[in-house]
Amino acid sequence: MLSGRKILLIVSGSVAAYKVLEFTRLARKAGASVTAILTAGGARFVTKEALAAITGQAVHDDLWAAEADIGHIRLARLPDLVLVAPASADLLAKMTHGLADDLATCVLLATRAPIMVAPAMNPAMWENPATQANIATLRARGIMLAGPEVGAMAEPESGPGRLIEPAALLATVEAALTPTAQPLKGRHVLVTSGPTHEPIDPVRYIANRSSGKQGHAIAAALAALGARVTLVSGPVAQPDPKGVTVRRVESARDMLAACEAALPADVAICAAAVADWRSAAAADQKMKKIAGEVPPPIALALNPDILATLSATGPHRPKLVVGFAAETEKLEEHARAKRRKKGCDWIVANDVSGDVMGGAENTVLLITPKGTEAWPRMKKEDVAAKLAARIAEALA
Numbered sequence: 001m002l003s004g005r006k007i008l009l010i011v012s013g014s015v016a017a018y019k020v021l022e023f024t025r026l027a028r029k030a031g032a033s034v035t036a037i038l039t040a041g042g043a044r045f046v047t048k049e050a051l052a053a054i055t056g057q058a059v060h061d062d063l064w065a066a067e068a069d070i071g072h073i074r075l076a077r078l079p080d081l082v083l084v085a086p087a088s089a090d091l092l093a094k095m096t097h098g099l100a101d102d103l104a105t106c107v108l109l110a111t112r113a114p115i116m117v118a119p120a121m122n123p124a125m126w127e128n129p130a131t132q133a134n135i136a137t138l139r140a141r142g143i144m145l146a147g148p149e150v151g152a153m154a155e156p157e158s159g160p161g162r163l164i165e166p167a168a169l170l171a172t173v174e175a176a177l178t179p180t181a182q183p184l185k186g187r188h189v190l191v192t193s194g195p196t197h198e199p200i201d202p203v204r205y206i207a208n209r210s211s212g213k214q215g216h217a218i219a220a221a222l223a224a225l226g227a228r229v230t231l232v233s234g235p236v237a238q239p240d241p242k243g244v245t246v247r248r249v250e251s252a253r254d255m256l257a258a259c260e261a262a263l264p265a266d267v268a269i270c271a272a273a274v275a276d277w278r279s280a281a282a283a284d285q286k287m288k289k290i291a292g293e294v295p296p297p298i299a300l301a302l303n304p305d306i307l308a309t310l311s312a313t314g315p316h317r318p319k320l321v322v323g324f325a326a327e328t329e330k331l332e333e334h335a336r337a338k339r340r341k342k343g344c345d346w347i348v349a350n351d352v353s354g355d356v357m358g359g360a361e362n363t364v365l366l367i368t369p370k371g372t373e374a375w376p377r378m379k380k381e382d383v384a385a386k387l388a389a390r391i392a393e394a395l396a
Ligand code: C5P
Pocket: 192, 252, 270, 271, 272, 273, 274, 275, 276, 303, 304, 305, 306, 307, 308, 322, 323, 324, 325, 326, 338
């Protein structure tokens, strides 16, 4: 139920805007009050009068009129949830970059309330890397996503991009407004993420293709369950997850030092793709190419194994140490051997022969002393949420 809950509904431009009238009717029936902001694009698809009638309140559509009346800051402070439905590609892009050129974007920037977006757009626009990058940034900032659904569009076309149906949107809003259990409250979790950079000289380094998406998503999922999270991250383009302490490092040796400084921890999750080797003697000055000379060999030295170090018995060994195994063949066999060799408790094994590294989805095996579970292919955020839930169960 939504009794007494205040929703600020931002309606932007999409032919699906008519569906929010039904959503509003259902939300009010469930006890919520709905205040609407209509963008210029939204007004092309649904009238201010229809929204006013269905919300039972005046509709705000003009930054300057709102200033005289209630003010965008007061509007922003009003709700328990800001719901952008439908959220157009343009509004999502504006939110990503923090633009504030109309009432809706000013309120979105000024609010401290949780924000949920329900995108609606043509499948090609939804799948465009620009939109996907914007969604990833917004999600990493803690903005919730409702839909979109896959199905027929207004144009004779079908695919992902349909606005979530009103009843399903209501269920998603109800779930977001129901206080979640915080089973990891009081726990400290250490997470490593991303690649490491191992200098060869001041301008060159050894690296790998890790994006940090999976490790960062795990840090965010653990924080959402109430854990205090320290994320030790190699160089990545991912934004810092909300509510997480981030320590940025470059090399494996820096990463180990940052992990050891973060102890004690109840749980350690090593999702970083740590370079196995570094240049044995990184040059102080840029190495010069000399015409006609044989290229210099790079002697390698073994890096410390962070997972094995954290797994070793000692007064600060976390109760649960989780490693990752990225393999291109014999996934389970290699991952099981890795669990024994490193001394960790669980291994999350993933096949990286396809598009996993840098991709949005992952197919993993969870290997514990009790056996192996094969999880279906899912978004990295969903793998993270499932892993965080399993960790909470294990510590309970
Ligand atoms: O040995 P390999 O790199 O395949 O093992 C992968 C697991 O070990 C991952 O959990 C990774 O974070 C961790 N690891 C580490 N330090 C290293 C190498 C790997 O923590 N030097």
